[in-house]
Every structure is written in C-alpha cells, then in structure tokens.
Amino acid sequence: MTKIGLEIHCQLTKLESKLFCPCKANYREHEINANVCPICMGLPGTLPRLNQKAIEKATIIAMALNCTTPEKIAFFRKNYFYPDLPKNFQITQLNIYGDTSVGGSGMIMVGDKKIRITRIQLEEDPGRLIYEGSSSKNQITLVDYNRAGTPLVEIVTEPDFETPKQVREFLNILSDLLENLNVSDPSLEGAMRADANVSIEGGNKVEIKNIGSFHDLEKAVHFEITRQNSLHSRDIPIVQETRHWDDKRKITISSRSKEEELDYRYFLEGDIPWIKIGKEVREKLKSEMPESISSKKERYVTKYGIPDQVADVLSSDKFYSDLFDKSQTGNNAKEIANIITTDLMGLVDTREKREESKLQPSHLKDLADEIQSGKLTRSSAKNALYEIVKNGKELSQIVSDLDLGNVSDEDELLKIIKQIISEEPQAVEQAKSNPQTINFLVGKVMQKTKGKADPKLTLDLLKKEIG
Amino acid sequence: MNLKISGLEYIEEVKNGNISAEDFVSATIDRIKNIDEKLHAFLQVNSKAVEQARDIDKKIKSGKKVGSCFGMPISIKDNICIKHSKTTCASKMLEKFIAPYDATVITKLKEQDAVFVGKANLDEFAMGLTTEFSAYGPSRNPWNTDYVPGGSSGGSAVSVSAFECVASLGSDTGGSVRNPASFCSAVGYKPTYGLISRYGLVSYANSIEQIGPVTRTVKDAAFLLNILSGLDPNDNTTIDGGGQDYLSEIDSGIEGKKIGIIQEMMSEGIDPAVLAATNDAVSKLEGLGAVCENVSIDMVKYSVASYYTITATEAGSNLARYDNLRYGYDFPVEGFEFNSYISKARSKFGPEVIRRMILGGFVPSSGHAGKYFLKSLKVKSKLTNEVNEAFKKYDFLIAPTVPILPFKIGEKIDDPIALFLVDINTVMSNLTGIPSISVPYALSNGLPIGIQLLAKHNHDKSLLKVARALETTVRLPEVPI
Numbered sequence: 001m002t003k004i005g006l007e008i009h010c011q012l013t014k015l016e017s018k019l020f021c022p023c024k025a026n027y028r029e030h031e032i033n034a035n036v037c038p039i040c041m042g043l044p045g046t047l048p049r050l051n052q053k054a055i056e057k058a059t060i061i062a063m064a065l066n067c068t069t070p071e072k073i074a075f076f077r078k079n080y081f082y083p084d085l086p087k088n089f090q091i092t093q094l095n096i097y098g099d100t101s102v103g104g105s106g107m108i109m110v111g112d113k114k115i116r117i118t119r120i121q122l123e124e125d126p127g128r129l130i131y132e133g134s135s136s137k138n139q140i141t142l143v144d145y146n147r148a149g150t151p152l153v154e155i156v157t158e159p160d161f162e163t164p165k166q167v168r169e170f171l172n173i174l175s176d177l178l179e180n181l182n183v184s185d186p187s188l189e190g191a192m193r194a195d196a197n198v199s200i201e202g203g204n205k206v207e208i209k210n211i212g213s214f215h216d217l218e219k220a221v222h223f224e225i226t227r228q229n230s231l232h233s234r235d236i237p238i239v240q241e242t243r244h245w246d247d248k249r250k251i252t253i254s255s256r257s258k259e260e261e262l263d264y265r266y267f268l269e270g271d272i273p274w275i276k277i278g279k280e281v282r283e284k285l286k287s288e289m290p291e292s293i294s295s296k297k298e299r300y301v302t303k304y305g306i307p308d309q310v311a312d313v314l315s316s317d318k319f320y321s322d323l324f325d326k327s328q329t330g331n332n333a334k335e336i337a338n339i340i341t342t343d344l345m346g347l348v349d350t351r352e353k354r355e356e357s358k359l360q361p362s363h364l365k366d367l368a369d370e371i372q373s374g375k376l377t378r379s380s381a382k383n384a385l386y387e388i389v390k391n392g393k394e395l396s397q398i399v400s401d402l403d404l405g406n407v408s409d410e411d412e413l414l415k416i417i418k419q420i421i422s423e424e425p426q427a428v429e430q431a432k433s434n435p436q437t438i439n440f441l442v443g444k445v446m447q448k449t450k451g452k453a454d455p456k457l458t459l460d461l462l463k464k465e466i467g
Numbered sequence: 468m469n470l471k472i473s474g475l476e477y478i479e480e481v482k483n484g485n486i487s488a489e490d491f492v493s494a495t496i497d498r499i500k501n502i503d504e505k506l507h508a509f510l511q512v513n514s515k516a517v518e519q520a521r522d523i524d525k526k527i528k529s530g531k532k533v534g535s536c537f538g539m540p541i542s543i544k545d546n547i548c549i550k551h552s553k554t555t556c557a558s559k560m561l562e563k564f565i566a567p568y569d570a571t572v573i574t575k576l577k578e579q580d581a582v583f584v585g586k587a588n589l590d591e592f593a594m595g596l597t598t599e600f601s602a603y604g605p606s607r608n609p610w611n612t613d614y615v616p617g618g619s620s621g622g623s624a625v626s627v628s629a630f631e632c633v634a635s636l637g638s639d640t641g642g643s644v645r646n647p648a649s650f651c652s653a654v655g656y657k658p659t660y661g662l663i664s665r666y667g668l669v670s671y672a673n674s675i676e677q678i679g680p681v682t683r684t685v686k687d688a689a690f691l692l693n694i695l696s697g698l699d700p701n702d703n704t705t706i707d708g709g710g711q712d713y714l715s716e717i718d719s720g721i722e723g724k725k726i727g728i729i730q731e732m733m734s735e736g737i738d739p740a741v742l743a744a745t746n747d748a749v750s751k752l753e754g755l756g757a758v759c760e761n762v763s764i765d766m767v768k769y770s771v772a773s774y775y776t777i778t779a780t781e782a783g784s785n786l787a788r789y790d791n792l793r794y795g796y797d798f799p800v801e802g803f804e805f806n807s808y809i810s811k812a813r814s815k816f817g818p819e820v821i822r823r824m825i826l827g828g829f830v831p832s833s834g835h836a837g838k839y840f841l842k843s844l845k846v847k848s849k850l851t852n853e854v855n856e857a858f859k860k861y862d863f864l865i866a867p868t869v870p871i872l873p874f875k876i877g878e879k880i881d882d883p884i885a886l887f888l889v890d891i892n893t894v895m896s897n898l899t900g901i902p903s904i905s906v907p908y909a910l911s912n913g914l915p916i917g918i919q920l921l922a923k924h925n926h927d928k929s930l931l932k933v934a935r936a937l938e939t940t941v942r943l944p945e946v947p948i
Contacts, residue, residue, distance in 0.1 A: 038568050042788050044561065044669040045548045045570060047702050079784050081809070088787035265831045267780060267840065270674025272703050 002225055004167055005159035007195045010178055011125060011150050012057050013185045018149035019124045020048035020091065027146035028188065040149035042086030047271045054151040055102065055275060057183045058122040059285055061153055062103025064181055064292070065117050072276050074100040075122075075269040080262055083143050084127035091269050092123035092154075100274075102153075108177075110170045116158040125150040147190075153183075159197065159205075164222040167196070171214045176316045180293050187351040198224045203231075203238035208252050210244045220245045224252050296321055304333035310341050319354055320345070326361035332368035339367055343382045347389050358392025359385075366395040379451035380404040404452060410461070413445075413453060417461050420444045431466055438462060468494035470630045471945065474539055474687035477633050481527070481537040488527070488538025492520035492582050495540045499584065499631045502948060506616075507606045508625035510545050510555060512585040519582050526580070534580030535694065541576065542626040542635040545586035546593055547678065548667040549573050556669050557601035558591045560789045560815040570667020571699045572636060572678055579694050584632050587622030591817045592786065593638055593671045595619050596646050596889050599880050600819040607876065608651060609948045610913055614873040617647030623681045624651040628946050634687055638668055640676035641774050642868070642893025645905035649868035649917025652907040652943060653681050654934070656688040659925045660900035661706035663692075664699035670785040672778035675897040685906065685935040689713040692927065706925065713928050721755055721936045724862040727762030732866035732892040740911035741867045748908055748918045749865060751940040752933075762857050762864065766850035767895060771887055773846035774894040775823075776830045776839050783827020786820065789813075822883065851899045858923045863933050866892050868905040868917035892919060902927045904934045908941055915943075 015025040021039035024030070039046045055073070062069050076094040093101035103120030127148040133139035155174070161167050171194070175186035186192045194217050199205040208224055211217045228238050243252040291299075293315050300311035314320050320340050328336045348354045367385065370376035376384070376399065387398045399405050420441060421428050431438040438459070445458045468490055472480065480486045496516055503509050513519075523538040543549060546556045548566035550573070555561045569577070576583075590600035598606040598621025606621040608614040609629035616625045620637025624647030627635050637644040639657040648655020657679045668678050680691040692713045699705045728749060733742060749759045789795065791812030800808060813821065830839035857864060870892055879885050896903035901924050905917035918937060922930035 043567070044554065044556070044564060044788075044794075045546075045566065045667040046568075047666050047670075047673075047704075049701050050703055077784055079787060081787070081790060081805075083792060086788065086793075088790060089784050263833050265780070265784070265828070265833075265836075267784070267831055268674075270704070270781065271670075 001201050002162050003159035003199050004161035004164075004221055005197045006155075006157045006161070006167065006170070007197075008155040008157075008171075008174065009125075009193045010061075010153045010155065010184050010186070011188075011191045012054055012153060012183050013188055013191050014183050015051065015053055015057060015151055017051055019051050019054050019122070019151040020149055022049070023149065025150055027150060030146050032144045033146060035146040036148070040086065041145060048091060048269070050272055050275075051151065054122060055277070056285055057151075057181075058102040058120065058153050059277060059282065060181055060289055061155070061178065061183060062106065062120045063282075063286055063289065064177055065103065065106040065108050065120065065155070067103035067106030067117055067120055068099065069103060069277065069282055070099045070101075071278070072100065072274045073102055074274050075272045076266050077269050079265045082126065083141060084129050084145075084148070086127065086145060086148055090124060090126065091272070093121035094266055095119055096266065108170075108173065110166060110173055113160070113166060115160045115170055118156040118158055120156070121154045123152050123154060124148070125152040159199070164218045164225070167221055168214070168218045171217065175214070176293060176318075179318045180290055180321075182290055182318075196221050196224075198228065200225065200228045200232060200238070203228055204240035206238065206240065207242045208245055209242060209255070210247075212245075212247055216245060216247065216250075219250060220252060223250065227252065300324075300333075300337070304328070304330070304337070306334060306337045310337050313341055313345075319348075323359070323361055323364060327364035327368075329365065332365065332372060335368040335371055336364050339364060339381065339385065343385050344389075347386060357389045359389050360392070363388045363395060370395065370399075374454055374456070376404065377451055377453070377455060379446075383451075410457070413457060414461055414465075416445055416448050416453070417458070417465055420448065421465060428466055438466070470494055470498060472633075473684045474633045474682060475684070475690055477539055478535070478537050488520040488523045488582070489517060492538060492540050492584070493517045495584055495630075495632060499626075502629060503631060505607060505612055505948070506609055506625050506629055506631075507604055508587055508622040508629065508631055509542070509585040510557065510588050510601075510603055510622070511553060513552075513583050516540065516582050516584050523580050523582070534578055536576065536579040536581035538580055538582050539634065540584045540632045541581045542585055542587045542623060542632040543573070543583055544589050544593075544620050544623050544635070544637045546589060546638060546669040546671075547572065547636060548669070549583060549586075553586070554669065555586075555603075556592045557589045557603055558816065558820070559602045560795050564794060566667075568667065571664035571701060572695050573667060575694050585626075587620070587626055587635055587637070589622055589637075589643075590619035591820050592669065592782070593619040593640055593643055593676075594782065594819050594823055596642065596886060597876070597880070598622065598647070599876060600817055602817050605876055608873055608914075609946045610652065610873075610910075610915055612948075613875050614914065615650065615876050615878075617650030617869070617873065619643040619647075620655075620681060621647045624648050624653050624655065627651070627653045627681045627683060629948055630946070633683070634691060635681040636678055637681050638671075638676055639679045639893075639897065640672050640778060641890050641897050643676075644679040644681060645868050645893050645903065645917070645919060646889070648681050648907070649905045649919075650873040650915060652910070652915035652917070652946070653683065654685055654688050654904065654906060654938075655679065655681050655868075655917070656692075656904040656931075656934075657896060657902060658692060658696065658927055659706070659902045660897075661704045662708050662902070662925070662927060663695045664697075664702040664705050666699055666701035670781070672781040673785060674781060675777070675900070677897075685904070685931055685938045686714065686717060688904065688934075689717055689931045692931070708925065708927070711928050713931055716928075717932055717935045719932060721752065721757045721933050724757045724933065725860065726752060726757050726759045726863045726865050726933075727857055727861035728759055729767065729864055729866040729892075730761050730763045731765070731767035732870065736888065737867065737870040738872050738911075740872060740909075741870055741916055744909040744911070744916045745865070745867045745918060748937060748940075752865070752937060755936050755940070757933075759865070760861075762861060764850070764853050764857060764895070766846060766853050767891070769846045770850055770894050770898060771891050773843040773850070774890065774898060775826070775887060776843035777847065777898075779823045779827035780831040780840050781827070782820075782823050783831075786816075786824055789816070791815075819883075847898045850895065854895070854899045854901060862922070862929065864921040866919050866921075868892060868919040872911055872914045872916065896921055900924055902930050904930055906934050906937050907943055908937070910943065913947075
C-alpha cells in the first residue's frame with residue numbers, strides 16, 4: 001500500500017507584523033532588505049519580541065483541524081547553519097517534552113477519507129536566497145532578509161494519503177479552510193509550501209523537498225510513486241533518503257547533502273517564557289472563529305434553497321461567500337448565488353483580477369433587484385456586471401450609459417415582433433404546429449433588441465400574434 | 468575636584484550647585500586619561516562626554532526638567548549596545564560592530580541624563596572571571612595591578628573602584644558582576660532574573676544572565692535599580708517589580724531577620740582570610756538583630772558543572788550567528804568548503820570562547836544530551852527546589868562572594884578547571900534566578916574580600932536593605948591609586 005504524508009508550511013499572511021519583531025508580515029512589497037530591523041536581522045543583543053496575535057491565529061488553525069490545544073506552549077531553538085537564517089538558529093516548536101506546540105493530534109475529512117494531523121507548530125520563516133550567475137562555477141548567492149521572521153505555521157500529517165489525487169483534494173480543502181479562517185491568503189506566491197514523504201509497500205520512506213507549488217507537489221508525489229514501483233518491480237531496494245524536486249525536469253533527484261544526519265541540538269528558547277493559553281482564551285478564540293465552510297454550505301442550502309452544487313462552490317471560496325453574505329437579503333439569495341456562480345466567476349478568476357475588481361456587495365444586490373423586478377434581463381445583467389467589475393460605477397448609471405434597460409414597452413416590442421414574423425414565415429408555420437419551436441422566434445427578438453427584450457412579455461406577445 | 472563620592476552624593480552636589488556636571492565629568496575623563504593606561508578598564512572613552520555634561524548643566528541652569536542622574540558619569544560594559552557606538556564584546560569578531568540601536572537600559576539612563584564615559588573591558592563575550600580573556604588585553608586590579616580584577620565585568624568594577632566613573636553597568640551570567648566587585652571592593656548586584664531588561668545586552672547564556680550595576684554604595688545600586696527595572700516589550704522575560712521604590716526604607720534595618728549561612732560555600736578550598744571575614748560579617752549581622760544559622764544546600768556541589776553545561780549550550784547557539792557572513796573579516800572564499808570556512812571564520816574568536824562553543828556543540832548533541840545537558844537542567848531544577856525550601860526558613864542567605872582572594876594575572880589562565888571553581892559561590896543565584904549582591908567587606912594583604920547576600924525571587928528590595936545594613940558596619944581604606 002502506498003503511504004504519503006505531508007508537511008505543509010503556511011505563512012500567516014493576515015498578520016500585521018512578523019513573529020518576533022514589528023516589521024511587516026507582508027514582506028512582498030518591499031525593496032530587497034528593506035523590511036528588516038535589528039531583531040529580524042539577528043543583530044547582537046536583540047531578543048525575540050513575540051507577536052501574541054500569531055499564537056491566536058495558529059491556535060485557531062489547530063482548532064479548525066480538530067487538534068488538541070495545550071494549556072501551555074513553548075518555543076525551541078533549532079540550531080543549524082544556513083545563510084538565510086540570520087541567527088543561525090530557528091525559533092520553532094517541538095513536542096519532545098510533552099505537547100507544547102500550538103496543536104497536537106487532529107484530523108480532517110477529505111471526502112470519506114480521514115486524514116490525521118500529527119501536530120501544528122508555529123515558527124519563523126527564514127530569509128530568501130537568490131542565486132545569480134549562469135553556471136555553478138560563477139554562481140553567487142544573495143540573501144534577502146525581508147521574509148526572515150515571517151510567521152509560519154507547519155502542519156504535519158500522518159502518512160494517510162494513498163494517491164496523489166487525495167493529496168490534491170486535501171490541499172484544496174486546506175487552502176480554502178485557511179483562507180476562510182482569515183489567517184492566510186494561499187494565493188500569494190510562497191504563502192503555502194509543502195514537503196512530502198512517500199513509501200510503497202515494502203519500501204523505505206523517501207522525503208521530497210523543494211517543491212515550489214501545490215500543482216508540482218501532486219506531480220512530484222506521482223513521479224515518486226512511479227519511481228519506487230519501478231525499482232520495486234526490479235527488486236532494487238528503495239533506500240531511505242531525502243530527494244529534491246527538480247522543477248525543470250519534473251523529476252526527483254537524490255540530495256547529496258546529509259540533511260538527515262543533521263543534529264539540531266534542540267533546546268528551550270529561554271528568551272520566550274512559556275505561554276499559557278487558558279480555557280477562557282481558547283473558548284474566546286473558538287467563539288470568534290469564522291463560520292466553517294461546511295456550515296456555510298448547509299446554511300445556503302437549507303435557508304436559501306440554493307442547489308447543493310452551487311452552495312458547494314460558493315461556500316468554499318471566501319471571496320465569493322463574503323460577497324454573497326454581504327449582498328443577499330433573503331429573497332434575492334438565489335438570484336445572487338446565480339449571478340456569482342454563472343457570471344462573476346469567469347470575470348474574477350485570478351488573484352490579480354480580484355484585486356482589481358471594483359465590485360461591491362451593493363452592486364450585486366442592485367443587479368438581483370433589477371432582474372427580479374423584470375427591469376433587466378439576465379443577459380443585460382451580465383453585460384452590466386462586466387462594466388461594474390471594470391469601473392465600479394453604479395448600476396443605474398451603467399444601464400443608462402449602455403442603454404441596457406429592458407424593452408418592455410408593448411408597442412415598441414410589437415413592432416419588432418411583427419417584423420420578425422414577416423421575416424421568418426417558415427419558423428412561424430413551424431411554431432404553429434409545434435409550440436416548442438417558438439423559442440427560436442424569441443431568440444430572434446432578443447437578437448434584434450440586443451438582449452434587452454423582456455423575455456416573458458416577448459413570449460406572450462408572440463403567442464398572441466401567431467395565434 | 469573630589470571624584471571620590473558616591474552617586475547619590477554626586478547628585479546632591481550638583482543639585483546644590485556645589486559642582487557642575489561638566490567639571491566633574493571633565494575631571495573624571497582626565498583621571499581616565501591619567502591612570503587607565505595602567506588599569507585598562509576601558510576599551511573606548513566617549514569623546515563627547517564633557518560636551519554632553521555641559522548640555523546637562525545648561526538644562527539645569529535654564530530650569531528645564533533634568534533627569535535624575537544629573538550628568539552622573541557611568542561606564543558601560545562593552546557587551547551592552549549604545550546606538551552609533553562600537554560594541555565589541557572584547558572580541559575581534561565584533562571589532563567593527565557599531566550598534567544601530569540602544570539597549571533598553573541605555574535608553575533609560577539617557578532619559579535620566581546619565582553621561583556614558585566609556586565602554587568597559589570584559590572577558591570576550593563575558594566568558595571568564597578574570598578579564599584576562601579580553602581580546603584587547605586584561606584589565607588590572609587597582610588594589611594591586613599585578614592581580615586580576617575578576618570578571619567578566621572587570622572593566623566595570625575597576626572603573627568604579629578606581630574612581631574613573633561613579634557607577635557602571637555590567638552583566639552577570641554566573642557571577643560576572645559580583646565576582647569583580649568582590650575582587651575590586653565595589654558593590655556588585657545581580658537583580659532577580661527579569662527585573663532589568665536584557666534587550667541590547669549581547670547574549671551569552673540568555674536564560675540566566677542579568678544586567679547589574681556596579682556601584683560604590685548599596686544605595687547607589689538601589690537608585691539605579693529604580694531607573695533600570697521594569698517591564699520591557701522588547702524583552703519577554705522581564706517581570707513586574709511592582710513599581711516599588713528600592714531606595715525608600717533602605718535604612719530600616721534587619722531586626723529579627725533570619726539568615727542562613729550556606730555551608731557548601733564555606734568549606735573545601737576556602738581561603739582562611741575569606742572564611743574569617745565571612746564569620747565576622749555574620750556576627751556583625753547578628754549584632755544588628757539578625758538570627759544566623761547554618762544551612763545546607765546539597766545541590767551546590769553540582770551547580771558549577773550544571774552551570775557550565777547550560778551556559779555552553781546556550782553560548783554555542785547564541786554565538787552561532789558570528790559565522791563571518793556579517794561579522795568578522797573579509798577573506799576570499801575560494802578554496803574553502805564549509806568546515807574549513809567556518810574554522811577560518813571562527814579563528815577570530817579567542818581560546819575561551821572557542822572552548823565553550825565546542826563544549827556547547829557537544830553537551831546538547833543527540834546521544835549526549837541525556838548525560839550532560841538534560842542532567843544539568845535537572846540539577847538546576849533540584850537546586851531551585853532546595854533554595855526555595857531554604858527560603859521557607861530564612862529571609863536571606865549569606866556566603867563569601869568568591870571563596871579565594873584575587874590572584875595574579877596569568878596565574879590560573881592555563882587551568883580552566885581551577886578557574887571554573889572560582890564560580891562556585893556565585894552561579895547558584897543565576898541558575899535559580901534569585902537576586903544576590905556582593906558587598907565590600909574586608910581586605911587581606913591589601914586585597915579585597917566581598918560578602919554575598921541572597922534573597923528570594925523578586926525580593927530585591929529587602930536584599931538591598933540587608934546589604935545596606937552590612938555595609939554600614941564596615942569602613943574600608945581608599946584604593947591606592
């Protein structure tokens with residue numbers, strides 16, 4: 001049986017500041033080595049200044065993944081040399097002296113499959129290495145410390161996955177969950193990274209590191225299973241080792257470094273006293289936790305009668321569910337869900353588009369009102385939505401600018417209908433014998449009016465005219 | 468200009484207009500220029516000290532609000548960061564390190580209008596107890612310049628006892644304030660762990676060390692504690708001292724207080740003169756109404772071993788950042804692989820630092836941690852229990868600060884084990900976090916002896932009271948320099 005376990009690193013991008021200093025947790029918008037201070041540069045004499053909010057966010061993640069949360073947590077030093085680590089040790093958490101990391105064992109369902117969580121720990125992200133130079137001979141390594149000290153949560157799973165597909169499904173659920181908890185924005189580059197360990201029946205465990213994206217993670221796991229099966233079928237033993245994912249060739253390669261032999265000399269970080277997270281604090285955090293994705297979905301289905309699949313799509317994406325919850329007023333819920341899932345999703349399908357979008361919840365409410373009161377056809381609404389996302393103008397303004405208002409004036413509509421009847425004698429004859437085909441004529445009217453004709457009125461008038 | 472006055476006396480003199488800050492600081496700087504060649508208490512002298520004192524005088528004259536130090540000249544151990552000035556830790560590794568920020572204690576002293584006369588010598592990275600391990604040469608004991616001044620805050624103690632400043636800040640990891648204070652006949656005080664912020668103190672063994680004042684009098688120590696103590700958001704280990712005034716009621720006496728005499732610190736290897744001085748101090752305290760009894764703290768015998776294991780472990784980690792990427796010196800990396808590069812980079816460290824870093828790589832390593840590091844933590848926790856037990860019965864504990872007299876420069880430098888044992892009486896308060904203070908008590912053949920008093924965790928105010936009581940019983944001659 002194939003066993004796959006994961007170690008996921010997730011930056012707490014929703015925090016204001018780094019884990020141990022007042023520098024910005026959002027390091028991405030700074031000039032190189034500009035988002036630093038004496039503390040995150042590890043200058044002599046500085047001490048870590050714990051960001052209490054990070055503990056809260058990490059604890060919330062632990063709770064959402066059904067992990068045990070200890071009364072007291074502690075930080076440890078992991079000692080090793082690496083140029084991106086300004087202190088040459090990383091402040092992290094460990095469970096060797098009892099459960100002292102933010103989260104103990106937990107679990108999460110992926111479909112019908114239960115994935116056990118081993119632990120969740122809070123730690124500082126190292127800096128970033130930039131390699132310059134074409135060949136290994138003249139390569140130089142540059143260090144950008146802007147990222148150093150960014151709050152990072154490590155989620156370790158048991159080897160409960162059996163297929164790369166399960167891994168992908170889990171990662172999708174996890175990133176939706178983290179986004180919904182308002183702790184992280186998984187779409188930010190580098191905000192979520194993962195290592196995997198893979199073993200097949202009768203073989204040793206192999207760790208894969210250096211996987212840049214979740215997409216590649218699935219590929220790397222797939223490659224590794226294939227590689228191990230191939231070795232196994234030829235009776236070649238699978239050695240326990242660490243392999244690196246080669247991003248260009250899309251294969252794993254054995255690491256020459258003896259990483260598994262490193263001795264991290266873990267010991268308690270004396271500069272951060274044990275932190276008590278009392279029952280009251282945990283209960284308060286629990287009560288302040290955002291509504292879970294599954295309970296959102298249930299609410300959408302039972303309260304608003306939104307179809308299961310639509311509710312699924314809507315609830316799992318915080319961007320859409322926030323829009324939905326802020327714009328719907330009960331009786332327009334179905335219409336708004338419809339606008340979001342059929343029209344909006346195509347318009348804001350990337351992070352950049354979402355950031356640029358000028359759409360406000362009030363726009364959606366207006367759109368739904370206009371559709372429901374028959375003042376706007378769905379197809380005009382779609383055109384209006386496109387404009388709203390682009391420039392954020394009021395709906396009424398766009399309707400008048402683009403002349404999107406419904407043609408609901410009977411006389412005007414009748415004129416058009418008569419014209420269509422004279423142009424399409426064959427279709428008219430067909431409609432007389434087979435009422436189903438009248439829709440072709442409705443379509444013709446719509447074409448003529450650029451989608452603005454009130455569909456119900458058009459149908460009624462057509463029926464009357466044809467007799 | 469009489470420089471031989473205490474800090475509080477200095478403040479009175481300036482307040483009353485008898486002296487000006489400028490004159491006093493200027494005379495102090497002159498004295499440093501005259502005698503420090505012999506003593507080597509300073510690694511750097513502040514060239515702007517007189518100017519800064521003049522500015523404070525102007526403030527006083529114009530009736531503006533003046534900080535409570537009134538320009539008091541203070542020296543700072545060179546492992547505490549002062550913005551825009553070099554902080555070398557007496558190491559070649561940090562020869563050119565200019566701190567871009569102020570330590571919290573420095574910020575507080577600046578707010579109170581202290582003047583920093585210079586950075587005081589120390590054993591490299593505060594590892595040592597003679598100041599002989601300074602990469603810039605040893606400091607000398609002003610009572611006899613052939614002798615060590617103690618350490619690692621040797622420069623601090625020398626500068627105070629030789630009147631090169633009024634007070635000094637040192638740091639105490641295993642006795643580094645109290646030991647040189649004892650050897651130089653100054654007051655050396657290590658507060659409760661967390662009472663003074665360590666932000667800006669270059670870490671050696673961060674879980675047990677504290678910044679502490681070296682002063683002429685116990686009252687001066689209390690005065691400085693009033694300024695320096697308090698919660699600091701930049702140091703998560705700081706504790707709330709309750710905003711007490713450590714100076715008030717300092718003369719209220721010790722009538723009826725119970726004092727335990729630590730037997731394990733009075734036995735094997737103790738110099739007869741030190742033993743006699745301690746017994747004498749005990750009878751003086753009894754004369755002031757205290758009740759003194761022998762007490763045994765069994766774990767003391769393992770405390771030095773535990774102390775060196777823990778400090779080496781933390782030092783190995785704290786000093787790991789000096790990998791020559793950002794400190795040290797430039798050399799072409801061609802031809803080096805990792806190990807030879809690091810060993811070349813590390814050659815900037817002196818022998819004692821290298822010794823402790825090697826030890827610190829070994830004792831917590833997998834396969835050895837159980838035998839050394841974890842066992843040392845057990846000793847620490849057992850020792851803490853025993854000390855807590857003792858304090859159920861006694862208000863204070865007493866012992867000599869150092870069991871032997873100051874020795875000659877070079878005498879013990881090649882015998883690390885012998886040197887380690889000099890720490891036996893001082894490491895206990897670091898391992899347990901309790902406050903302790905060394906009070907100058909006697910001289911033997913012209914060499915100082917200090918008596919150490921210890922109190923319960925966060926009972927610094929009462930500790931200063933008993934130290935003050937003991938201090939009133941002695942009158943010592945002036946330093947012969």
